[in-house]
Amino acid sequence: MACSDDGQVTRLPVHSSGHxxxxxxxxxxxxxxxTAIDPVLAQHEPRRVVVAGTDADLAAVLVRLLRTDRLAVEVAYLPSGPSAAATAWGLPSGAEAERLALTGxxxxxxLVRDDGGGVLxxxxxxxxxxxxxYCDNVLVLRGTARRLVVVAGPDGIxxxxxxxxxxxxxxxxxxAPRAPRGRGSALGRAVQVGCRPATVVSDGVAHPREVPRWTWYRHIENWLLVRPSTG
Structure with missing residues (x-):
């Protein structure tokens, strides 16, 4: 099993033998x-895909599984470097990640989507x-902050x-609802932002233009992630 070099993502469709x-x-x-992913999915019809690359690569593959109605395909992830997704989902790295990808x-x-057509x-x-x-009905920010951080994970957003x-x-x-300003935190199903035009950076990739509003929300369907047992 090989991980990709910088600038490439290696997909490994795993069939029943798992060898x-x-x-x-x-x-x-x-x-x-x-144009890169859809023909591969159509050719292999995989039960599982293994994505070796960055969080942005994983998100790109997941978008295509969503758009082609293939959320029943299992996804394993081999991060090529430091990974917020691996941390959020409790995924290993190195040889342990390779073993998990084939046998886990x-x-x-x-599945967390956004109103820009992507996933997080x-x-x-x-x-x-x-x-x-706002996160659901909880006010998380009014006024200014150096960073607004949003993380996808097993418990929601x-x-x-x-x-x-x-x-x-x-x-x-x-x-507090009547507070003139404040900064807080929350966990829920949706995060809605209204602000002076700003740049959203998702899985390390900056949106191409500043936006005055943005939403992350939990999709009605889940995705299938290969991860260590939590039971």
Whole structure:
């Protein structure tokens, strides 16, 4: 089993035998689009795919599984470097990740989408934000913050507004509804932002233009992620 070099993502459709020598390896460009992924999915009809690359690569593959109605395909992830997604989902690295990819069991986990047409598998940020943010009905931000951090995970969507960019821990710290300003945190099914135009960075990739509003939300269907047993 091989991981990709910088700039490429390796997809390994895993069939029933699960033996590495019988696993087709397909090298694709970084953050592959429909023209790169869809023909491979159609050719192999995989039961499981293994994505070796970055969080952005994983998100790109997951988008195509969503768009082609293939969320029943199991997904394993071999991060090529530091990974917010691996941290959020409790995934290993190195040889342990390779073993898990071939022999591990997939479980149904929340799929987090955004209104820009993408998905979030790890961490998103809006820096130097000035506006409001709600997580479900909890006010998380009113006013300014150096970082608004949103993380996908097994319990839903966690968000935190603050100055350090610290990863949200899921605890609820609501801003008082009548407070003129404040910063807090929450965990829920949807995060809605309205602000002065700002740049959203999702899984390490900046949106191509500044936006005055943004939403992350839990999709009605889950995806199947190969991860260590939590039982």
């Amino acid at each position: 590495p020598s019988e696993v087709p390896v397909v090298a694709l460009p970084a953050r592959p689009d429909r 069991t997939a479980s149904s986990v929340p 598998v790890g961490r998103a940020e809006i820096r130097d934000i000035d506006g409001e943010c 966690a968000v935190r507004a603050g100055w350090t960019g610290r990863t949200p821990d899921g605890r609820v710290r609501a801003v």
